[in-house]
Amino acid sequence: MTESKIDLEQQLAQLRHTYVMRLGQELPLLQQGAMLLYQLSDLAWHDQVQDLSAKLHTLAGSAGTFGLPELGEQARQCELQLKPWLVPGVVVATTEQQRLIDDIQQLKLPTAVAEYPTAPVTVEVAAAERAGVYLLCDEPALTEQISTMLDIFGYSYRHFSRVDDIAQAIAHKPPEVLIVDLDMHQTPGQCLQRIADLQAKQSSAIPLLLLSHQSDFDSYLKAIRVGAIGYFVKPLNTTELEARLRQQLSRNEREPFRVMLVDDDQLLAEHYALVLRQGGLLVEVLSEPALIFESLKQFHPDVILLDVNMPFCSGPELAQLVRLQQAWLGVPIIYLSSETDGEQQLAALIKAGDDFITKPITDTALLVAVFARAQRARQLADIMTRDSLTGLLQHAHIKERLALEMLRAVRSSQPVSVVMLDIDHFKKVNDNYGHLIGDQVIANLANLLKQQLRKTDLVGRYGGEEFLLVLPDCSVERAFTLIEQVRELFAALPFTAAEQRFFCSFSAGICAATQEHADLVIDKADQALYRAKSSGRNCTVLSG
Ligand SMILES: Nc1nc2c(ncn2[C@@H]2O[C@H](COP(=O)(O)OP(=O)(O)OP(=O)(O)O)[C@@H](O)[C@H]2O)c(=O)[nH]1
Structure with a gap:
């Protein structure tokens, strides 16, 4: 067993221990609360029913997660019995109340709590x-x-x-x-x-x-x-x-998927976060809903996991808040809830939100469900911002990223280089071998750029056969050496069309991103590219 797995199990066992201790105090309070039903009437009775319902709901959703599935199921049955009583003005017979109170008295911690089941969190072969x-x-x-x-x-x-x-x-x-x-x-x-x-x-x-x-x-x-x-x-x-x-x-x-988890039950949230982190996801736990916008801006999640029943602000309300801002419209919101009533689930989804994961859920099922949704969300976000032929950032998005990198560079005092690159005599490629082969040349250059540059470098398809590269933490001298290497590799790449072999080349212009407007920086790189074209093509020119 690996060290990290032992570590995970120890941490999960610790959380479970804390949970069981907490239940030891909460169950008697729940039972006392149920006994009060006999003494209360009208509004006070109604408030007490609501309070019991919320507590049973939480218990139903959490007990299974901490290895007490029978207790969770018993709590769910009690919650269901209580549900019709939530209607204002309802009259409940004493025999029915007695039955519920008896059932709630039966909610007990098992004398010997079984060992925590090991989390079969799968890890791919390294x-x-x-x-x-x-x-x-x-x-x-x-x-x-x-x-x-x-x-x-x-x-x-x-x-x-x-x-x-x-x-x-x-x-x-x-x-x-x-x-x-x-x-x-x-x-x-x-x-x-x-x-x-x-x-x-x-x-x-x-x-x-x-x-x-x-x-x-x-x-x-x-x-x-x-x-x-x-x-x-x-x-x-x-x-x-x-x-x-x-x-x-x-x-x-690939950058790990980012999950924001909003749950007022800290123990449960910590448990889910541990499991998801063990599966390689980055998790941010938010227990204070009012901080949601700051957290979103800082963390940029691929997926938001929301509890439904939270005090002060419910999950669906929080989901509606998130949807008010254009920037977060594309982030899927998944309710992680013990709500099993289909109609309640639909009501939450109609307000906002995309999907339901019902608690209790096994660790593996949680990891798989969240991973699959995060992966899909990342794929869709890529489709929205990336060019379909090359998989590179589209014109508007590479410009946006350049502006962001320039801001970051000011903060970190690191140089950023910008490269404008254009395939030489590309019209002839299309004319001689057809548009499809032309597309293949563009796609190949895109692949070569992605492969040769660093993960942190940004590559965009600026126009048809024109590419814009943003190289953070990179001086123009280093950028020059790098682009020259790529240029030589590309010039040696053979293409085949109708049994004919041919080669292509590109020209490039490089400039340093100074503290000007991004458009001006692009313009400078473009002028350097123009000089490269006029001095015979298949070369790189530094601006200035
Ligand atoms: N196959 C293909 N061709 C494209 C695409 N986008 C633009 N083009 C073609 O690229 C060619 C660009 O030609 P020009 O701007 O004249 O430049 P060039 O022939 O590359 O010559 P120089 O840049 O001066 O070396 C045009 O014929 C466009 O139709 C594309 O997505 N696929």
């Missing part, structure tokens, strides 16, 4: 334990095409032309990604069977990218059944293959 890319292909031309792409983009890879050899290598050290040409000398069926045998020996499936000439439903189905995460129909588009490969390999570098 990338460091795996080798880079393995390629299985016995066709020389295709192998060369893929190897060139892998070389240029700097992937570490090994090539195999026999299944037996790759099986041995995998047994020694499995790769992070396996690329397989299904049209090897065996039939695709045989090849797939061998891959399935290899996958069966792994503790977690190797991500698989398959190449084939077949594009029927049956072939796709068989592919996903052996663990394919990508399927490429020939003739192979290496740009697409590289983009998928990078997506897969950069999964471990």
